Amino acid sequence: MVRYAKEHKQVTRQRIIEKAGHRFKQDGIDGSGISTLMSDAGLTNGAFYAHFSSKDDLVAHVVADELRNQIAMYDTLQPGRQGLEDFIRGYLAPQHRDDPGSGCPSAALLDEIGRCGDATKQAYTDGARAIVEEFAARLAPGDPASARGKAVGLYTMLVGTLQLSRALSDPKFADEILERGVENALALLH
Template sequence: MASKKQQTHQRILASMHQTFRQNGYDGAGVNSLANGAGVTSGAFYAHFGSKSNAFKEVVTEGVNQLDAVLTQFQETHGKDWLEQFVLFYMGEKRCSDLSESCALQSLTPEVTRSDDNTRAIFQEELLKVVATFNRGIENYGEETKHNAWATLSMMIGGVTLARAVKDPDIAEKIAEAIQGSITDKG
């Protein structure tokens, strides 16, 4: 069983995931990050040292969450994992509250504006995601093999565009176009 300190750390981390994804780095103050987890700003600093350190941990864990989801889809859906993942990502995940969005979709713009160390951490974790993705597409064969960079970029960009438009019908068309381009069924 996790200690009280570990439980508090995880509670703050969960709150930070939501706050950074919803409001961005600049829109999330230490007080709001601490209050969201029901702790004081002093407790926040005791666990993370700084807002920048906290953001790095959120980025690391957020990208790791995507890696775990890819692995889960590969194990659960076998050879159909990619099609099922794209349906999930462009459907359910696209329509989720921004605070529950994919780290790659919501945090990438924030990472772009961050320091070199944060960008290096993001890159290291992203390379793990690409490796997991590529392991899952080995069974697709060369003629249908998808490029992980292109596929992830299309999904992230597609979700970003679909979230940005006001008209739900246009958002759906964007999602369908991305799904069709990736799964060759559109």
């Protein structure tokens, strides 16, 4: 019975983290109250503190989880540069731009993460470092350290391009930003 309760609590906690991740990316961290987050998870407000000490605690766990999931997705890509090329095209696609709730946590939350506490910033730093390392390993499998600068440039270019495209009201200009972003990112690979 105790074992079930512990497993159930962990499953419930993970459901809150996953639902909060989607909501944060869709509406922003500041735009997502605890009552909305718990409702999304099918729970009452009172259950929140059985899982997290504060909203900041939840945010740090969500950021870590979102980046872990993004990094795990890289394992589904083709090896090497070809996988990066495929990733770039998918990342800078109108579908990704138009669905922030299901997309990249960096492009959706970066400005808010910069105003968060140390735990959230550390979770983000760890995830961002892992993404840069993944890019570098794909760019130069024999010597990832040599490709680190290019990997940092690629990461910042992708996130910034997606953020800019999302901010524009002119759909043609927003699409042009994505198209040029793909061209520029692919040029950076070579």
